Amino acid sequence: MTPQPRMIAFIGAGNMTQSIVGGMVQSGYPANYITVSNPSTDKLERLQQQFGVNITPNNIDAVATADVVVLAVKPQLMATVCEQLKAEVPDLGDKLIISIAAGIRITKYQDYLGASRIIRVMPNTPSLVGQGMTGLVTHAATTDADRDFASSIFNRVGKTLWVDDEDQIDILSALAGSGPAYFFEFMASLQKAAVALGFNAEQARILVNQTALGAAAMATASELELPDLRAQVTSKGGSTAKGIDVYQAADIDFISAEALHAAVKRNQEMAKLF
Numbered sequence: 001m002t003p004q005p006r007m008i009a010f011i012g013a014g015n016m017t018q019s020i021v022g023g024m025v026q027s028g029y030p031a032n033y034i035t036v037s038n039p040s041t042d043k044l045e046r047l048q049q050q051f052g053v054n055i056t057p058n059n060i061d062a063v064a065t066a067d068v069v070v071l072a073v074k075p076q077l078m079a080t081v082c083e084q085l086k087a088e089v090p091d092l093g094d095k096l097i098i099s100i101a102a103g104i105r106i107t108k109y110q111d112y113l114g115a116s117r118i119i120r121v122m123p124n125t126p127s128l129v130g131q132g133m134t135g136l137v138t139h140a141a142t143t144d145a146d147r148d149f150a151s152s153i154f155n156r157v158g159k160t161l162w163v164d165d166e167d168q169i170d171i172l173s174a175l176a177g178s179g180p181a182y183f184f185e186f187m188a189s190l191q192k193a194a195v196a197l198g199f200n201a202e203q204a205r206i207l208v209n210q211t212a213l214g215a216a217a218m219a220t221a222s223e224l225e226l227p228d229l230r231a232q233v234t235s236k237g238g239s240t241a242k243g244i245d246v247y248q249a250a251d252i253d254f255i256s257a258e259a260l261h262a263a264v265k266r267n268q269e270m271a272k273l274f
């Protein structure tokens with residue numbers, strides 16, 4: 001059952017807020033329950049025109065009437081934004097706080113805000129097209145209703161996965177947050193290879209995009225494991241097997257493991273900065 005709408009304030013009207021708010025309103029969340037604040041007004045005005053949400057350049061005004069606050073500013077601005085909220089919103093501690101900022105841990109928000117109900121969320125950019133993968137983590141003070149509410153918001157722009165431990169967010173972020181870039185890199189290399197074999201760039205892009213979309217859709221729809229799906233389209237001695245041999249000779253498993261390790265390590269380093 002979809003939880004009842006709550007008054008929700010988004011602090012920061014950047015890319016992620018635009019995609020989440022768009023997904024919420026387009027899937028039926030009442031626009032008059034949403035307020036977005038941002039210092040400059042152009043993005044706010046676009047959001048209001050497109051989706052009919054309430055807008056304000058003043059974070060305090062947005063938060064004052066909200067039950068839920070989504071913190072969506074860049075991590076380096078978070079301390080300043082939170083300190084102002086703590087100083088000027090007397091009942092801040094009663095509100096559910098959802099942060100989408102990379103790298104800032106729940107205990108930091110407890111320090112910054114004096115709030116107790118905090119959910120940390122890691123969305124990714126395909127949320128922009130309703131195909132996001134969002135990781136969530138929280139702690140004991142949030143209620144089941146808070147968790148259901150947070151899931152319901154991010155399920156409007158894709159899929160969600162709760163993890164038990166905040167360290168897992170660094171790994172989830174290396175996979176789902178950075179992952180679109182890995183797939184784009186791979187897709188671009190296939191596109192280049194197709195162009196080298198005679199297709200023009202547009203033809204190659206259509207072929208690559210649709211093949212990637214089809215493979216992801218099949219993987220999502222099927223109950224088979226990924227290696228079994230791969231085996232299903234790989235006849236012994238056939239052309240696919242020849243192509244797969246090349247990837248395996250380059251040790252694609254090793255490359256993926258190294259890529260994830262490098263990204264996790266960087267996430268852990270960046271988390272120490274905040």
Ligand SMILES: NC(=O)c1ccc[n+]([C@@H]2O[C@H](COP(=O)([O-])OP(=O)(O)OC[C@H]3O[C@@H](n4cnc5c(N)ncnc54)[C@H](OP(=O)(O)O)[C@@H]3O)[C@@H](O)[C@H]2O)c1
Binds near residue numbers: 013014039059101124
């Ligand atoms: N993009 C991603 O793929 C992604 C994925 C996961 C998590 N995140 C996290 O999501 C958060 C937002 O990312 P984004 O990509 O949406 O960034 P963004 O497009 O740069 O948006 C940030 C917004 O915050 C506004 N802002 C600046 N100072 C503010 C203040 N004092 N009060 C209220 N708003 C203020 C900016 O306004 P002006 O432009 O007018 O200065 C801007 O519109 C970040 O913390 C990031 O770590 C992003």
